[in-house]
Amino acid sequence: MRPDESDLNEEIRGHLAIDIKERIDRGEDPVSARRAALMEFGYAPAVRDEMRRVWYSRWYDQTEALARDVRFALRSLTRAKALTVTMVVTLALGIGANTAIFSVVRSVLLRPLVNRDADRLIYIRQTARGIGTENLTFSVPEINDFKSRATTIAAFGDFSTVDFTVIGFGQKPRLVKAGVVNGSFFEVMGLRPVLGRLLHAADDGPAAAGAVVLTHRFWTTALHSDPSVIGQTIRLGPRPATVVGVLEPSVPYPEETQLIANVVTSPHHSLAMMKTARTHRMTELFGRLAPGATLEAARAELSSVHASIVREYPQAYSARAHVQLQISTLRDQLTAPAQTILLVLLTATAVVFVIACSNVANLILARSVRREGELAVRAALGAGRVALRRTLLAESLVMCTGGAILGLVLAQPLVTVASRYAARFSVRALDATVDASVLWLGAGLAVIAAVLLAFVPRLPSSDRTASVGLAGGSVRVTAGTNRRLRIFATIQIACSFVLLAGAGMLIATLTALQTANTGYDMRQVLAIDVPPSATAVVDATRSAFFPEATRRIGELPGVQGVAAGVVVPWRDRGSSVSAIGVRLAAEGYQPADGEERPTAQLRAVSAGFFKVMGVPILAGRDFTDEDRSDTDPVAIVSQSVAKRLFPNADAIDRRLHSTLGTAKPRRIIGVVADLDDQNIVQGPTLTVYEPIRGGLVGGLANRLFIRAAGDPSMLVPPVTRIIREISADQAVERPATLDDVRADVLTPERLNTFVFSALGGIALLIAVVGVAGVLAFSVGARMREFGVRLAVGSTPRDLRTEVLWDGVRIAAFGIAAGVAGGYAVVRIAAGVWGTVQLPGALSLIGAALVLIGAAAVASIMPAMRASRIDVLQAFRSD
Amino acid sequence: MATHADDQRLELLQGTLDMLILRTLQWGPRHGHGIGQAIRTQSDDLLKVETGSLYPALHRLVKRGWLKADWGVSEANQRAKYYRLTAAGKAQLVREQDRWSRLVHAIGRIMNPAPGK
Numbered sequence: 001m002r003p004d005e006s007d008l009n010e011e012i013r014g015h016l017a018i019d020i021k022e023r024i025d026r027g028e029d030p031v032s033a034r035r036a037a038l039m040e041f042g043y044a045p046a047v048r049d050e051m052r053r054v055w056y057s058r059w060y061d062q063t064e065a066l067a068r069d070v071r072f073a074l075r076s077l078t079r080a081k082a083l084t085v086t087m088v089v090t091l092a093l094g095i096g097a098n099t100a101i102f103s104v105v106r107s108v109l110l111r112p113l114v115n116r117d118a119d120r121l122i123y124i125r126q127t128a129r130g131i132g133t134e135n136l137t138f139s140v141p142e143i144n145d146f147k148s149r150a151t152t153i154a155a156f157g158d159f160s161t162v163d164f165t166v167i168g169f170g171q172k173p174r175l176v177k178a179g180v181v182n183g184s185f186f187e188v189m190g191l192r193p194v195l196g197r198l199l200h201a202a203d204d205g206p207a208a209a210g211a212v213v214l215t216h217r218f219w220t221t222a223l224h225s226d227p228s229v230i231g232q233t234i235r236l237g238p239r240p241a242t243v244v245g246v247l248e249p250s251v252p253y254p255e256e257t258q259l260i261a262n263v264v265t266s267p268h269h270s271l272a273m274m275k276t277a278r279t280h281r282m283t284e285l286f287g288r289l290a291p292g293a294t295l296e297a298a299r300a301e302l303s304s305v306h307a308s309i310v311r312e313y314p315q316a317y318s319a320r321a322h323v324q325l326q327i328s329t330l331r332d333q334l335t336a337p338a339q340t341i342l343l344v345l346l347t348a349t350a351v352v353f354v355i356a357c358s359n360v361a362n363l364i365l366a367r368s369v370r371r372e373g374e375l376a377v378r379a380a381l382g383a384g385r386v387a388l389r390r391t392l393l394a395e396s397l398v399m400c401t402g403g404a405i406l407g408l409v410l411a412q413p414l415v416t417v418a419s420r421y422a423a424r425f426s427v428r429a430l431d432a433t434v435d436a437s438v439l440w441l442g443a444g445l446a447v448i449a450a451v452l453l454a455f456v457p458r459l460p461s462s463d464r465t466a467s468v469g470l471a472g473g474s475v476r477v478t479a480g481t482n483r484r485l486r487i488f489a490t491i492q493i494a495c496s497f498v499l500l501a502g503a504g505m506l507i508a509t510l511t512a513l514q515t516a517n518t519g520y521d522m523r524q525v526l527a528i529d530v531p532p533s534a535t536a537v538v539d540a541t542r543s544a545f546f547p548e549a550t551r552r553i554g555e556l557p558g559v560q561g562v563a564a565g566v567v568v569p570w571r572d573r574g575s576s577v578s579a580i581g582v583r584l585a586a587e588g589y590q591p592a593d594g595e596e597r598p599t600a601q602l603r604a605v606s607a608g609f610f611k612v613m614g615v616p617i618l619a620g621r622d623f624t625d626e627d628r629s630d631t632d633p634v635a636i637v638s639q640s641v642a643k644r645l646f647p648n649a650d651a652i653d654r655r656l657h658s659t660l661g662t663a664k665p666r667r668i669i670g671v672v673a674d675l676d677d678q679n680i681v682q683g684p685t686l687t688v689y690e691p692i693r694g695g696l697v698g699g700l701a702n703r704l705f706i707r708a709a710g711d712p713s714m715l716v717p718p719v720t721r722i723i724r725e726i727s728a729d730q731a732v733e734r735p736a737t738l739d740d741v742r743a744d745v746l747t748p749e750r751l752n753t754f755v756f757s758a759l760g761g762i763a764l765l766i767a768v769v770g771v772a773g774v775l776a777f778s779v780g781a782r783m784r785e786f787g788v789r790l791a792v793g794s795t796p797r798d799l800r801t802e803v804l805w806d807g808v809r810i811a812a813f814g815i816a817a818g819v820a821g822g823y824a825v826v827r828i829a830a831g832v833w834g835t836v837q838l839p840g841a842l843s844l845i846g847a848a849l850v851l852i853g854a855a856a857v858a859s860i861m862p863a864m865r866a867s868r869i870d871v872l873q874a875f876r877s878d
Numbered sequence: 879m880a881t882h883a884d885d886q887r888l889e890l891l892q893g894t895l896d897m898l899i900l901r902t903l904q905w906g907p908r909h910g911h912g913i914g915q916a917i918r919t920q921s922d923d924l925l926k927v928e929t930g931s932l933y934p935a936l937h938r939l940v941k942r943g944w945l946k947a948d949w950g951v952s953e954a955n956q957r958a959k960y961y962r963l964t965a966a967g968k969a970q971l972v973r974e975q976d977r978w979s980r981l982v983h984a985i986g987r988i989m990n991p992a993p994g995k
Contacts, residue, residue: 003937010957011910011933011958011959012933013956014910014952014956014959015911015929015933015958017952018909018911018912018952018953018956019911021953040929041929042928042929042930046930047929050934051933051937053934054934054937054938054941055937055941
């Protein structure tokens with residue numbers, strides 16, 4: 001019933017044929033008859049569109065026309081291959097980077113948790129900002145107080161992290177990180193098992209049997225999703241436990257663990273200290289809001305409970321530490337650290353997108369000036385403004401679709417990189433994937449870009465059509481077009497400047513860290529973790545282990561020295577052992593009035609430690625195997641301690657009073673150079689060393705240091721063999737040279753720098769192409785002018801310099817705009833996040849120089865072209 | 879060619895084109911070109927219908943069911959679409975004609991008031 005396109009065309013052809021025949025019959029000659037008929041009929045496509053519009057809706061009509069325009073655009077774009085490829089790749093970079101970062105942002109910040117009613121699940125923590133601790137965790141007495149006094153919390157779940165040596169699953173002994181939880185933990189978290197059961201109230205108490213739940217990641221990776229593990233009995237250090245279930249995939253918080261076990265499996269949890277010492281804090285606390293209670297109500301109640309606990313036990317909450325309670329939903333707790341960095345990244349990629357779009361806009365603008373003739377012809381034939389825009393839109397749609405497709409292909413590997421990067425801030429980033437919603441984002445960005453780009457070129461206005469040479473479609477660049485081109489180029493430079501300055505700032509930070517000289521040669525030092533089978537359980541075999549191990553390893557060929565300790569520099573920073581400190585007190589040292597006694601970090605080391613580490617002994621002697629803290633307590637102090645306590649005197653043979661416990665005063669037998677094992681950039685460090693045997697933290701010794709003559713990695717197999725021979729169940733973990741450790745610690749900074757430099761590099765590349773394009777275009781348009789000037793005596797050199805300066809001027813304007821815009825952004829950001837680190841003068845100047853240089857390089861080609869203009873040709877060209 | 883100068887030509891009143899088309903088809907089917915010519919010659923060249931209005935109007939009338947279109951071969955030996963009135967179209971023509979004469983009468987009363995009334 002509905003006439004189709006060929007029907008309509010045939011009806012029009014019929015009309016014309018009849019008209020022509022009648023005119024010829026009336027005596028006109030065929031040629032003029034044909035012309036008159038066509039003239040009288042009018043613009044046939046417009047008539048056909050009107051006819052079709054009777055039958056089809058307006059949308060169909062526009063879509064039809066767009067499809068036609070798209071086919072046309074495809075043809076005309078394939079004719080301009082280089083240009084098209086440039087535009088598509090530019091858009092792909094912009095779209096790809098945005099979709100990749102967005103998928104990470106989505107998985108970290110936007111995706112809901114699997115936990116049931118996650119908005120009622122809260123995380124409770126104590127901060128002690130006075131001593132620089134954001135999460136002090138809780139002790140068992142504190143948790144019991146909350147449990148007995150809080151009414152807004154339906155149930156509390158507690159979680160402490162313990163390292164177990166697991167023996168079972170038919171595998172070698174391995175060290176695993178395990179969570180130790182109470183029976184209500186899983187109920188509070190709102191998690192379900194995928195296999196077997198989780199832990200519940202019956203698993204609480206000292207009489208319960210050991211029960212273990214495997215995390216999904218551990219079960220699928222280490223155990224290959226073997227369902228028969230349920231019901232197996234394994235040994236966790238000294239105690240047996242039965243595997244009762246597998247947890248569903250969920251966000252591992254507070255720590256990525258392999259197992260979650262009930263309290264009875266951990267010998268440490270049955271120590272009297274664990275149960276009664278209010279300051280023995282190692283447990284994280286979760287809560288589920290009681291029905292009807294709001295987060296605010298819980299915050300108010302728990303804070304007042306906490307305040308009264310602090311009043312009741314002042315000795316456990318020093319005024320200086322400034323202990324406070326923080327309550328947030330688990331979700332906020334998970335995403336908070338990643339939020340800032342991700343939003344900054346998202347902004348940076350958005351800037352790249354703007355640069356990409358403005359660059360493509362430039363190219364399109366330059367191209368559309370060349371097309372002005374064609375557009376004018378279309379307008380003269382009766383194509384309305386809508387139709388002309390549609391033609392332009394079709395072309396930009398085709399390009400943006402190409403860009404989006406390529407961008408999404410790029411997004412896949414980018415997501416992998418970006419999620420690994422963001423995983424350093426939030427564990428949720430690990431399961432970021434490219435999926436449908438990201439495809440929608442890519443499509444959305446493409447459409448936005450297409451629409452914006454379609455409105456960039458100016459349409460030939462009715463009064464200007466006459467001025468354009470229709471047949472030739474020749475170029476006559478207006479000042480307006482040129483100004484637009486320059487504005488876009490300036491925007492690109494400005495955006496690139498902001499990104500480059502940011503990248504420069506990060507590079508400066510990283511370089512400072514990387515070149516920070518530790519002062520010690522640590523390339524030859526191998527560090528190995530030899531964790532005890534269950535934390536803090538000291539038994540007879542353990543104390544015999546280190547002397548035996550160091551003696552036998554020392555006999556290996558290629559080993560220059562072996563020592564034991566408690567802290568691997570930098571790798572163990574922030575660990576609970578490394579945080580143990582002692583208040584310094586010594587005979588002959590009187591702190592000034594109101595001065596706090598300085599706190600030194602406490603390290604237990606074996607004889608030979610300083611020699612292995614290459615730390616010089618400045619006075620006195622090293623420990624020997626005969627030094628025992630319990631009979632004749634001795635200590636070695638770092639240079640900073642010696643200077644602080646005895647500024648004008650010799651520290652050797654002075655007595656150091658411990659403020660920890662009731663230990664006897666220690667005699668100082670040596671002074672060593674400072675070794676800051678917490679910071680890459682070395683600073684003055686107060687450290688007190690005690691011998692491993694009989695010391696306060698000596699029982700925690702679990703690190704071996706070996707100085708190798710040759711390649712340290714060659715020593716790993718024989719060392720492992722010796723350790724297993726001494727104790728078959730001993731786990732041997734993470735062998736690495738201290739140099740590698742240092743490099744590893746710098747990974748987040750390096751990644752930050754890499755990501756920003758990459759974005760800055762992309763921006764720079766696009767901006768250079770943009771500036772070069774603008775200048776090339778402007779030179780092309782001024783051919784005649786340059787020809788005249790050459791003819792009246794300008795030298796090619798003058799023209800060359802002028803074009804070069806033109807490029808540099810664009811860059812200078814862009815940089816000025818970038819400084820202003822960047823300053824505004826920083827002000828806004830400072831309002832949102834409090835403080836924002838500003839790039840130093842060096843990064844700013846560096847970024848500016850790079851851009852000016854790049855602009856000059858980009859100007860070279862157009863400048864050369866300007867200076868090589870052939871005068872005669874220039875006159876003929878227009 | 880006997881054409882009037884443009885200033886003498888009349889603009890079609892809004893809504894009258896449909897009626898004119900129906901009227902020209904009263905004596906048998908015609909193709910689009912023929913309908914346009916008929917309106918022109920029967921109005922002594924005072925009315926000229928643009929193709930851009932005529933063809934969409936024809937299609938609109940077909941869609942409403944007042945006309946029916948069939949392919950045929952014209953005197954120029956060219957396939958052309960011939961339009962003819964349907965029964966509904968004839969009824970519509972009567973209605974439009976009636977409406978038109980009442981409109982002319984009413985407007986005439988205003989423009990040329992009867993003396994003494």
